Amino acid sequence: MTDNRLQIETPENLTLEAEIAGFGSRFLAATADYTLLIIVIFILGLLFSRSLPTIEDSTYASLLVISFTFLSIVLYHLFFELVWNGQTPGKRWLGIRVVQVNGMPASGSALIVRNLVRLFDFLPALYGVGILSLFLTKQTQRLGDLAAGTIVIYERPQVELRTIKQDMRVHYRLIKTVEPIPSSIDISRLTREDYQAIVNYLQRRSTLTNDYLAVAVAKKVADQMDYQDNRFRLNHPADAELFLEWVARAFELRGQ
Incomplete structure (x- = not known):
């Protein structure tokens, strides 16, 4: 069950409504982001493989690859969401943004928590827990969103808020x-x-x-x-x- 509207209280004591991003939009944004990530990880993997010695232990090598991949995913999302105020390239393309559950911009600490919990969203495989959480929560939140108190909404054109302020x-x-x-x-x-x-x-x-x-x-x-x-x-x-x-x-x- 989902409630696809978020009410936001503005400093002018107005209540604005924003539409919560659904599974489809978040999936397309994630697809775009992970396509870019695969390219970045592949290039970095080639560079590191030439500079690092050959690892004989396959288990250790696998753990190293998994750790490197997860670290790249976390840093990619965290970097862009911090610099672009809650957006990654995929989210910007889809016109969606991470905000706090009260509609205010997501804080740096919230974005850090949101992305660190991403590891648990991947469990048991292929984002299984994260996808299940998106469908079961009222506001289409994955575990990282629940832990950080964040939500993903469709971005409203800034002119709308300025117009409302002018009208008041x-x-x-x-x-x-x-x-x-x-x-x-x-x-x-x-x-x-x-x-x-x-x-x-x-x-x-x-x-x-x-x-x-x-x-x-x-x-x-x-x-x-x-x-x-x-x-x-x-x-x-x-x-x-x-x-x-x-x-x-x-x-x-x-x-x-």
Whole structure:
């Protein structure tokens, strides 16, 4: 059973959705990566075989080859995922990326754990445990993902997030953003829905004819905040609008 959507909380207090990469995409990405790896390992094997003495013990030789192969696989994935922020050449080709389960960029320690556990994903052979784990976990995770707290998602175009951020910006008319937030503005009890309601009003206020809509929105927000200060006369549209601008600004600063 799989849940192919991942919810991501942004600093703007928005919830974005990303699609979790399925088995097919991960398989194609892995195929591309291992094709490159085979070429690299073959070339390195030729170079080392010419510089190392002949090993008579076949068991020792086999262990050396297996160790070298596994080390190459781990270092290949780890190098690219660290340098390319969760992507290998195969993942970049397929447009997928490793992130933390909360949607944030994968940390270096998480990527190290993820790739070291790759050895167990190979067991008993041909990635058997890893493939089984991909099918059995809700979010298509192999053992390395489970151990590191990571997940693979389809990468969204960056323009989408920038557009959303732009849409949530407020043009302040009554306050100066360089001024400190009044101490009475405590947004800890407010939700994302409250913030969106405030932004929706502030973005549309120039087209609205009912000035007392600001009063209605401000009173609802103040009730949520348990606002007790008398600095703002929320029954007056101008003060109500000023109050809403300060609340919106507080949300923006919290996201920075």
